[in-house]
Amino acid sequence: MFIYAMFQQYFPYELRGHAHKYTQKLVTYFYPYIQITFHELTGEKLKRSDAYFAIQNYLADHTTATAKRLKADVVKGSKSLVLTMDDHEQVMEEFQGIKIWWSSNKNTPKRPSFSFYPKTEERRYRDAITKSYIDKVLKDGKAIAVRNRERKLYTNNPSDSWYEYQSTKWSHVQFEHPANFETLAMAENEKEAIKNDLIKFSKGKEYYTKIGKPWKRGYLLYGPPGTGKSTMIAAMANLLDYDIYDLELTTVKDNSELRKLLIETTSKSIIIIEDIDCSIDLTGQRRKEKKKYESSQRKKKKKAKKKTTKKGESEEEKEGEDGNGDEEVESEDETESSSKVTLSGLLNIIDGIWSASGGERVIIFTTNHVEKLDEALIRKGRMDKHIELSYCDFEGFKVLAKNYLSIETHPLFEVVRGLLEKTKVSPADVAESLMQKAVEEDADICLNRLIRDLESKSAKEGEQSKEA
Numbered sequence: 001m002f003i004y005a006m007f008q009q010y011f012p013y014e015l016r017g018h019a020h021k022y023t024q025k026l027v028t029y030f031y032p033y034i035q036i037t038f039h040e041l042t043g044e045k046l047k048r049s050d051a052y053f054a055i056q057n058y059l060a061d062h063t064t065a066t067a068k069r070l071k072a073d074v075v076k077g078s079k080s081l082v083l084t085m086d087d088h089e090q091v092m093e094e095f096q097g098i099k100i101w102w103s104s105n106k107n108t109p110k111r112p113s114f115s116f117y118p119k120t121e122e123r124r125y126r127d128a129i130t131k132s133y134i135d136k137v138l139k140d141g142k143a144i145a146v147r148n149r150e151r152k153l154y155t156n157n158p159s160d161s162w163y164e165y166q167s168t169k170w171s172h173v174q175f176e177h178p179a180n181f182e183t184l185a186m187a188e189n190e191k192e193a194i195k196n197d198l199i200k201f202s203k204g205k206e207y208y209t210k211i212g213k214p215w216k217r218g219y220l221l222y223g224p225p226g227t228g229k230s231t232m233i234a235a236m237a238n239l240l241d242y243d244i245y246d247l248e249l250t251t252v253k254d255n256s257e258l259r260k261l262l263i264e265t266t267s268k269s270i271i272i273i274e275d276i277d278c279s280i281d282l283t284g285q286r287r288k289e290k291k292k293y294e295s296s297q298r299k300k301k302k303k304a305k306k307k308t309t310k311k312g313e314s315e316e317e318k319e320g321e322d323g324n325g326d327e328e329v330e331s332e333d334e335t336e337s338s339s340k341v342t343l344s345g346l347l348n349i350i351d352g353i354w355s356a357s358g359g360e361r362v363i364i365f366t367t368n369h370v371e372k373l374d375e376a377l378i379r380k381g382r383m384d385k386h387i388e389l390s391y392c393d394f395e396g397f398k399v400l401a402k403n404y405l406s407i408e409t410h411p412l413f414e415v416v417r418g419l420l421e422k423t424k425v426s427p428a429d430v431a432e433s434l435m436q437k438a439v440e441e442d443a444d445i446c447l448n449r450l451i452r453d454l455e456s457k458s459a460k461e462g463e464q465s466k467e468a
């Protein structure tokens with residue numbers, strides 16, 4: 001299968017109108033056309049050609065309105081049906097005053113695929129096509145393919161039994177999360193700032209090349225449970241049209257496996273490590289030291305005990321010693337079998353890896369306890385932006401009320417405002433109270449339920465602070 005583009009080399013003006021009338025015939029019999037052919041499969045191994053794919057997408061997007069016979073294709077990895085022209089169908093496009101006919105065909109045409117006319121005027125035509133036009137088609141086609149592609153959520157969780165036989169440790173499902181920034185409860189100006197930051201990043205290829213930095217950006221999302229960290233990540237992926245790699249660090253064996261996993265990630269993706277404080281032993285070194293110290297203390301004690309008892313070892317003591325010995329071996333085994341990914345390993349890989357693989361990647365860490373994190377992990381340059389997601393305030397509540405109840409004002413809003421000012425409640429909890437539990441529940445019922453929930457929460461908090 002191949003697609004070919006044909007265009008006029010040079011035509012005296014009077015002939016052009018004429019030519020248009022008899023397009024079909026002319027294309028077939030008239031020589032002053034240049035034809036460029038793009039084959040579907042290229043190379044020795046007959047890989048699918050990127051150019052072919054890009055052109056297919058471009059044509060599907062630009063020309064389906066004019067082509068009469070269309071063919072519906074389910075293109076692998078694309079979320080919608082792609083309509084392309086049927087075999088032998090031709091579509092025409094004009095570029096800088098030059099007419100171009102596109103056609104796809106199963107058989108290689110007998111016409112020569114390139115003719116050469118060195119006259120200046122003709123050169124201008126040819127350059128316009130081979131340089132500007134084809135470039136534009138390929139670029140647009142790629143962008144359209146990105147827009148149409150089905151996005152994926154990758155995980156490295158070894159839950160499938162066939163997992164070990166796979167060459168890659170990532171497995172994926174289609175990523176379809178409805179989250180977006182509009183429905184996210186958060187201060188409007190902060191949302192705008194984050195959105196702008198992301199868009200600037202995604203368009204910043206030249207900028208990153210210029211400053212000599214790998215094209216990546218790191219975000220740290222922190223805040224209490226249920227404040228929208230995971231939701232925001234999904235919204236980010238939807239905004240940028242990126243894939244998501246959900247990296248479960250606790251199942252990664254060691255640093256080299258981590259490196260391999262990260263090298264395998266594709267461009268245009270968000271790599272997330274949720275609850276970073278729980279998934280990596282941030283104090284690994286110190287804990288080991290402590291263990292060594294404790295075990296040496298135990299040994300010392302034992303020796304001292306031996307000295308105080310009789311010289312000849314009794315059966316009991318022997319057993320006890322063996323038992324202790326076993327215990328130590330066991331605890332050492334335990335530390336060895338758990339993940340050996342170290343903080344410094346993670347940092348090195350994050351810093352180094354991208355320069356090798358290029359392409360745009362966003363890394364996101366989330367945590368409920370920002371204060372626990374090692375300074376090295378979150379310093380500027382590694383995590384470029386720290387975003388705090390916090391308890392629900394009135395502004396956030398209004399977004400949720402609009403999402404869940406489709407209302408922008410209500411007499412009860414003022415009561416809610418008062419309660420939110422004195423209670424710490426997560427957007428997840430507010431959302432839960434606001435959600436319609438039955439069809440007959442209207443805004444009044446939902447808001448009253450929220451007020452009740454907030455009041456009881458505030459009363460509980462009051463009691464707790466009294467006790468303390």
Ligand SMILES: Nc1ncnc2c1ncn2[C@@H]1O[C@H](COP(=O)(O)OP(=O)(O)OP(=O)(O)O)[C@@H](O)[C@H]1O
Pocket residue numbers: 183184185186223224225226227228229230231232367368389426427428429431
């Ligand atoms: N800021 C928010 N805006 C809109 N909905 C929210 C927000 N925060 C939470 N929610 C709702 O609450 C649910 C849980 O939120 P989410 O999973 O994003 O919280 P989280 O911050 O990731 O919590 P955790 O720290 O426990 O992982 C979401 O499905 C969403 O419906």
Ligand SMILES: [Mg+2]
Pocket residue numbers: 229230231274
């Ligand atoms: Mg979460």
